[in-house]
Amino acid sequence: MSQLKKGQTHKVTLTLNGSVRSGDCEARTLLSDFLRHELGVTGTHVGCEHGVCGACTVQIDGVAQRSCLTLAVQVEGRRVDTVEGLSGPEDGLSGLQAAFRRNHALQCGFCTAGILMSCEDYLRRKPDPSAAEVREMLSGHLCRCTGYTNIVKAVLETAAERRAAVSS
Amino acid sequence: MKPYAFDYLAAGSAQEAVALLAQLGGDARILAGGQSLMAVLNMRLAQPSALVDISATADLNYVRVESGHLIVGAAATQASVEWRAGLAGEVPLLALAIPSISHFQIRNRGTVCGSVAHADPSAELPLVLTALDGEVVLRNKKSRRSLKAREFFRGMLTTARQPDELVEEVRFPLARPGQRVAFLEFAARHGDFAIASAAAVGHGRLIRLAVGGVADRPIVREWEGLDESVIDDALNEFAWDLQAQDDHHASARFRRHLVRRLGKKAIKAVQAKEA
Numbered sequence: 001m002s003q004l005k006k007g008q009t010h011k012v013t014l015t016l017n018g019s020v021r022s023g024d025c026e027a028r029t030l031l032s033d034f035l036r037h038e039l040g041v042t043g044t045h046v047g048c049e050h051g052v053c054g055a056c057t058v059q060i061d062g063v064a065q066r067s068c069l070t071l072a073v074q075v076e077g078r079r080v081d082t083v084e085g086l087s088g089p090e091d092g093l094s095g096l097q098a099a100f101r102r103n104h105a106l107q108c109g110f111c112t113a114g115i116l117m118s119c120e121d122y123l124r125r126k127p128d129p130s131a132a133e134v135r136e137m138l139s140g141h142l143c144r145c146t147g148y149t150n151i152v153k154a155v156l157e158t159a160a161e162r163r164a165a166v167s168s
Numbered sequence: 169m170k171p172y173a174f175d176y177l178a179a180g181s182a183q184e185a186v187a188l189l190a191q192l193g194g195d196a197r198i199l200a201g202g203q204s205l206m207a208v209l210n211m212r213l214a215q216p217s218a219l220v221d222i223s224a225t226a227d228l229n230y231v232r233v234e235s236g237h238l239i240v241g242a243a244a245t246q247a248s249v250e251w252r253a254g255l256a257g258e259v260p261l262l263a264l265a266i267p268s269i270s271h272f273q274i275r276n277r278g279t280v281c282g283s284v285a286h287a288d289p290s291a292e293l294p295l296v297l298t299a300l301d302g303e304v305v306l307r308n309k310k311s312r313r314s315l316k317a318r319e320f321f322r323g324m325l326t327t328a329r330q331p332d333e334l335v336e337e338v339r340f341p342l343a344r345p346g347q348r349v350a351f352l353e354f355a356a357r358h359g360d361f362a363i364a365s366a367a368a369v370g371h372g373r374l375i376r377l378a379v380g381g382v383a384d385r386p387i388v389r390e391w392e393g394l395d396e397s398v399i400d401d402a403l404n405e406f407a408w409d410l411q412a413q414d415d416h417h418a419s420a421r422f423r424r425h426l427v428r429r430l431g432k433k434a435i436k437a438v439q440a441k442e443a
Contacts (some may be wrong), residue, residue: 002177002178003175003176003177003178004175004176004177005175006173006174006175006176006217007173026173027173027174027175027176027219028170028171028172028173028174028176028209029170030170030171030206030210033170049210050206050207050210050211051203051206051207051274054271054273057273063247063276063277064272064273064276065273065276065277066203066273066274066277068206068210069202069203069206069207069210069277070202070206070277071176071199071202071206071221073176073178074178074221074223074224118272118273121276122272125251136267136272136358137271137272139271139272139357139358139359140270140271140272140273140274140359141273
């Protein structure tokens with residue numbers, strides 16, 4: 001059992017986008033704030049802070065989840081992936097990110113980081129989704145610019161590309 | 169929005185979790201998936217002195233079929249049930265209802281037992297558990313007890329759970345041969361809280377209809393056969409008995425209308441499959 005007292009700061013160590021990182025936080029610190037304020041990784045955005053908007057979605061051990069509904073102390077020893085990890089420094093955009101650009105699947109970009117993290121998890125589990133299934137998955141994200149249609153196109157295009165790459 | 173400060177205790181086992189509840193008293197809260205609790209903490213609608221985290225408690229993270237039930241442990245996520253290959257054959261009503269629980273990203277972290285323990289009257293899992301006459305297993309430091317869903321849910325966000333008890337697991341009866349099920353929900357947008365929902369279970373001439381989102385908890389009614397000539401009256405009576413309230417989502421009148429419409433569609437669906 002680990003016990004953390006209120007008001008005290010605790011050290012949390014995690015694997016962030018493949019690198020081991022640590023920082024200090026209180027037990028009540030949200031993962032979203034820990035990533036942005038303590039680790040300085042600001043690609044993950046914070047919108048509603050009660051799980052509705054989806055902007056803060058990250059992957060914990062590969063599973064897309066809300067970082068605003070997760071405590072930083074809960075990711076001790078775990079793998080956390082954020083939008084910064086999708087493309088390497090020299091790789092340029094990932095396939096999914098490139099499809100978003102091609103299809104104009106973002107405009108202001110505020111919601112995009114969270115959407116990308118959801119899509120990557122979803123496509124691993126469901127490589128051949130229907131448009132309706134993609135829309136159902138995207139219902140966990142609010143986007144006020146695109147009207148979603150181009151996001152659905154980008155996700156379906158990426159799924160098709162990946163299936164073609166696997167079969168060839 | 170930041171939660172008020174609390175002590176944080178990660179339970180290494182189920183036994184440790186109930187020992188901590190006994191020691192900390194009623195002001196401690198269990199943190200499982202946190203998909204309701206963390207939002208409430210962020211808005212400071214609750215300010216517990218301590219959180220007992222069971223989200224990584226290995227001996228509470230299980231989903232298994234045993235003695236005619238699908239048994240879901242307190243740390244098992246909704247996604248772990250949703251993505252089960254055999255779910256549609258095991259508990260088809262769960263397979264129908266789970267996609268309406270909030271969103272993919274929430275189900276990835278939210279737990280089945282957490283939703284049952286939270287007892288939101290419009291939530292899908294309490295409705296399904298009630299419709300199927302499932303059970304909730306409560307455990308404290310000294311003992312365990314098992315309650316039927318109708319004994320467990322007591323009112324709006326209120327259950328029979330005592331402060332020192334953990335909802336250790338919930339048990340959904342497996343589908344019996346010849347059983348037919350239907351699930352329907354009306355919400356403003358997909359994934360929103362249901363304004364009204366209906367789950368029907370048919371077996372032989374027996375029909376059970378559970379309604380969520382209208383009364384202060386899911387309510388079930390049973391009929392032995394329900395012919396075309398009596399179905400409207402039966403549903404109208406049920407709709408009025410639920411004592412719907414006006415709120416900012418919908419009027420009581422609209423909710424009664426939804427009970428009649430969704431109820432009839434759900435019942436027709438389980439009757440149609442009989443032929």
